[in-house]
Amino acid sequence: MISVKNLTLAFDEKVLYEGLDFTAKNGELTMITGLNGTGKTTLLKIISGEMKVEGAEVKSDCQKIFFLPQKVSYPVGITLFEYILSAFYSNCFKWFTTKSEKEKVLKTLDTLELLDRKDIFVEKLSSGELQLANLAVALVSGADCLLLDEPTSNLDLKNQVKISKILKNLTKKGMTCVMITHDLNLASEYGDYFLGISKNIVLQGNRGEFFTKENLQKIFGLTFNVEFENEKIYLKIFD
Amino acid sequence: MKKFISKFLISIMVVMFAVDFASAKTFVSLSPALTEIMYAISADTDLVGVSTECNYPAAAKQKTKVGNAYYLNKEKVLELHPDYVLLADGAASAAQKFDKIGAKPVIYKMNSVNSIYDTILAMGQLTGKVDNSKKVVANLKSQVSATKTSHPKKILYLIQLNPLITIGSKSFISDIIKTSGQKSVTADLMAFYPAVSAEYILKLNPDVIVVSTKSDNTLLKKLFPNTKIIYLTKEQNDLVNRPATRIDKAVKFFAEL
Amino acid sequence: MCKSKKIFTIFILGLIFLIALYLATFAGHNDFGLSLLKKSFALGNDTESILLEVLRFPRVVKAVIAGACLALSGMMLQAVSKNPLAEPFITGISAGAGLGIVLSVLLFSGFAYSLFGFVGALLASLFVILFCGIGKFSVTKLILTGLSVNMFASSIISFILLTNPDRTYVLTYLLTGNISENTGLSDLTLFVLFLVILAFSALMMPKMNFLRLEDDFLPELKNRRKVYNVVLIVLSSILAGMSVLTVGILSFVGIIAPQISKMLVGVDYRYAFFANVLIGAIFILLSDFVARIIIYPLQIPLGLVIAFVGAPIFVYFLVRKGGLLND
Numbered sequence: 008m009i010s011v012k013n014l015t016l017a018f019d020e021k022v023l024y025e026g027l028d029f030t031a032k033n034g035e036l037t038m039i040t041g042l043n044g045t046g047k048t049t050l051l052k053i054i055s056g057e058m059k060v061e062g063a064e065v066k067s068d069c070q071k072i073f074f075l076p077q078k079v080s081y082p083v084g085i086t087l088f089e090y091i092l093s094a095f096y097s098n099c100f101k102w103f104t105t106k107s108e109k110e111k112v113l114k115t116l117d118t119l120e121l122l123d124r125k126d127i128f129v130e131k132l133s134s135g136e137l138q139l140a141n142l143a144v145a146l147v148s149g150a151d152c153l154l155l156d157e158p159t160s161n162l163d164l165k166n167q168v169k170i171s172k173i174l175k176n177l178t179k180k181g182m183t184c185v186m187i188t189h190d191l192n193l194a195s196e197y198g199d200y201f202l203g204i205s206k207n208i209v210l211q212g213n214r215g216e217f218f219t220k221e222n223l224q225k226i227f228g229l230t231f232n233v234e235f236e237n238e239k240i241y242l243k244i245f246d
Numbered sequence: 247m248k249k250f251i252s253k254f255l256i257s258i259m260v261v262m263f264a265v266d267f268a269s270a271k272t273f274v275s276l277s278p279a280l281t282e283i284m285y286a287i288s289a290d291t292d293l294v295g296v297s298t299e300c301n302y303p304a305a306a307k308q309k310t311k312v313g314n315a316y317y318l319n320k321e322k323v324l325e326l327h328p329d330y331v332l333l334a335d336g337a338a339s340a341a342q343k344f345d346k347i348g349a350k351p352v353i354y355k356m357n358s359v360n361s362i363y364d365t366i367l368a369m370g371q372l373t374g375k376v377d378n379s380k381k382v383v384a385n386l387k388s389q390v391s392a393t394k395t396s397h398p399k400k401i402l403y404l405i406q407l408n409p410l411i412t413i414g415s416k417s418f419i420s421d422i423i424k425t426s427g428q429k430s431v432t433a434d435l436m437a438f439y440p441a442v443s444a445e446y447i448l449k450l451n452p453d454v455i456v457v458s459t460k461s462d463n464t465l466l467k468k469l470f471p472n473t474k475i476i477y478l479t480k481e482q483n484d485l486v487n488r489p490a491t492r493i494d495k496a497v498k499f500f501a502e503l
Numbered sequence: 504m505c506k507s508k509k510i511f512t513i514f515i516l517g518l519i520f521l522i523a524l525y526l527a528t529f530a531g532h533n534d535f536g537l538s539l540l541k542k543s544f545a546l547g548n549d550t551e552s553i554l555l556e557v558l559r560f561p562r563v564v565k566a567v568i569a570g571a572c573l574a575l576s577g578m579m580l581q582a583v584s585k586n587p588l589a590e591p592f593i594t595g596i597s598a599g600a601g602l603g604i605v606l607s608v609l610l611f612s613g614f615a616y617s618l619f620g621f622v623g624a625l626l627a628s629l630f631v632i633l634f635c636g637i638g639k640f641s642v643t644k645l646i647l648t649g650l651s652v653n654m655f656a657s658s659i660i661s662f663i664l665l666t667n668p669d670r671t672y673v674l675t676y677l678l679t680g681n682i683s684e685n686t687g688l689s690d691l692t693l694f695v696l697f698l699v700i701l702a703f704s705a706l707m708m709p710k711m712n713f714l715r716l717e718d719d720f721l722p723e724l725k726n727r728r729k730v731y732n733v734v735l736i737v738l739s740s741i742l743a744g745m746s747v748l749t750v751g752i753l754s755f756v757g758i759i760a761p762q763i764s765k766m767l768v769g770v771d772y773r774y775a776f777f778a779n780v781l782i783g784a785i786f787i788l789l790s791d792f793v794a795r796i797i798i799y800p801l802q803i804p805l806g807l808v809i810a811f812v813g814a815p816i817f818v819y820f821l822v823r824k825g826g827l828l829n830d
Contacts, residue, residue: 084765090716099707099710444557
């Protein structure tokens with residue numbers, strides 16, 4: 008669980024947040040959505056503790072936070088397996104990885120259905136596979152909190168769903184997970200808690216509270232048709 | 247009164263003649279060797295500018311400096327307005343710098359003892375001091391022929407130690423050593439001042455090593471623990487490295503090694 | 504690429520290294536050096552013994568040190584800056600070294616010019632690294648500052664070259680890069696120093712494997728990563744300084760060796776470490792062998808041979824499939 012209390016942040020005259028309180032709970036997949044340039048990535052960085060804001064209180068009971076930025080640079084000339092194994096070389100005197108560490112990598116690759124790609128060079132992987140590889144790094148590094156900045160933005164529909172499902176499963180196992188997305192359909196299908204950020208307001212709530220015509224109008228300035236049916240939400244832009 | 251007027255007129259004529267002569271031929275020398283020759287043939291009064299390296303004879307230091315062949319103060323040369331600029335052939339590429347200044351570059355070749363004599367005579371012609379130049383050359387020739395060693399030694403002449411730079415067949419120093427009766431061990435290298443490997447000089451087995459510019463000599467001492475090594479002083483350096491009117495002394499220096 | 508293939512590659516490199524070592528030590532411009540090889544077991548006072556003891560052995564030691572240091576230094580900087588064109592002298596090394604050498608030639612007529620170059624190199628890179636600051640360290644800042652320092656210093660060097668025509672030849676020769684005949688340190692000291700730095704570098708290899716991962720991944724480690732980056736840059740500067748001490752300012756090896764190693768063993772730095780040490784040493788040993796025999800007895804600066812051989816290789820790596828331009 009990570010909570011942010013009384014967050015006020017302004018750059019010059021542009022106020023991003025004013026007294027924001029927000030909690031990302033364990034076991035819930037938190038989705039952040041909103042317009043460009045409203046400080047979604049900044050919020051993730053504040054949650055991760057990388058950015059400190061005066062007056063705001065950030066509390067976390069997570070052991071290890073993993074942050075996936077929008078842009079990731081990949082090394083050239085190593086296989087997927089070696090890429091993920093990199094996470095274990097953090098000690099100067101440890102020239103070799105142990106057998107159990109290698110098995111852990113293989114197991115993680117197996118759960119992410121990437122085992123057959125383990126000997127492919129990183130630069131030859133598709134962007135969907137690369138995103139999964141990054142998740143694998145997060146898993147083997149023992150992170151219990153994932154902060155993901157648009158993990159699905161460049162992916163095809165199938166991979167978007169795949170990643171979202173995996174994240175959903177991880178949260179069910181007790182992981183704290185916050186991701187930024189622009190896809191409301193995806194968010195409404197897999198998210199548990201939602202944060203909508205617009206120029207000067209932040210709206211939040213669970214699925215039922217968040218996805219209302221009024222909220223979406225306030226955040227995006229667009230008219231939506233919102234329908235509930237068997238706990239599912241159907242969104243349509245109604246312009 | 248009459249006497250006075252005639253004296254006055256003569257003196258005016260003399261002055262005018264002198265001024266006229268001077269304005270007809272003035273020189274800037276960009277080579278210390280050529281400056282030395284100018285002084286030796288008593289043409290120094292026509293020398294209006296010298297390079298920063300010209301230090302012999304002492305009077306040369308008082309002349310106006312115009313930089314050197316590589317780093318020339320063109321404005322200064324323009325100001326002095328010489329008729330001729332004297333260059334050694336090593337700096338021949340500087341000749342084009344005078345294209346628009348109006349000074350005529352004259353390049354002299356000095357890569358052997360004989361070509362030094364030729365240069366002195368040619369400069370005598372140019373400056374109108376033909377007799378002087380002939381006298382200087384004759385004197386040099388007699389001095390040089392008088393000094394010749396009868397016990398030739400193998401001499402290794404090194405200009406620099408780091409890197410190792412020696413003299414090749416094209417250098418006038420090789421000819422001076424030859425004239426002195428000694429043998430330069432690097433005389434068969436077809437170059438002016440070649441950089442050679444330490445392995446090569448080790449195999450030459452010289453009797454005497456003459457080092458022009460002394461610097462870190464650790465390696466040389468290790469290579470030749472039992473060979474006589476002579477380090478030239480500043481004055482000796484100027485003497486040996488300058489293809490000018492003191493070659494008789496340079497020849498004598500090598501002959502007496 | 505599987506592990507055994509990488510180990511085999513390094514084994515082959517080791518063999519080539521031994522051949523290069525033999526050629527550089529014993530072979531001459533017209534013999535294969537068998538007599539010298541025999542001689543090396545019974546050194547005496549004759550010319551051949553002096554040749555081996557005073558010239559060849561120290562030369563080979565320095566060639567190996569320089570090659571290994573340049574290659575490792577280049578590898579580290581390329582990894583830290585994530586730029587395949589980064590070279591060891593990027594942190595102002597060549598500028599400082601050049602100024603040091605020029606100073607030594609001007610003021611002390613070339614006395615211990617290698618040591619001057621070494622000190623100059625370390626001072627310049629220290630200045631650049633401190634200027635960039637450790638807390639707010641960024642690679643871009645480092646490269647740009649290093650570039651400015653290099654340009655500033657080379658303008659001073661050019662000025663000195665122009666205003667001292669009598670020293671131009673010597674300075675140009677020394678600045679081109681050549682195996683130093685006298686470093687001011689004994690060869691044993693030099694070798695021990697090299698081993699110590701090599702050991703330190705070896706300790707950084709697992710870390711470099713870890714640093715292959717994106718910087719932002721683990722926010723709690725972000726500050727530590729910056730420290731590692733600085734450590735790596737300082738280490739690479741010291742390595743480059745060692746190369747200045749032994750061979751002066753040599754370009755290309757520091758760019759090319761890491762590229763070849765990347766092609767042969769990939770970017771697992773535990774293997775790349777050995778590959779780079781061997782490739783760098785082979786490159787300089789062979790270049791020095793060529794420089795020694797090609798126009799014997801004249802000596803061409805090692806830097807010329809390396810640039811002459813290195814430039815085509817470099818272009819090959821630029822245009823080849825999967826090469827630098829396709830990264």
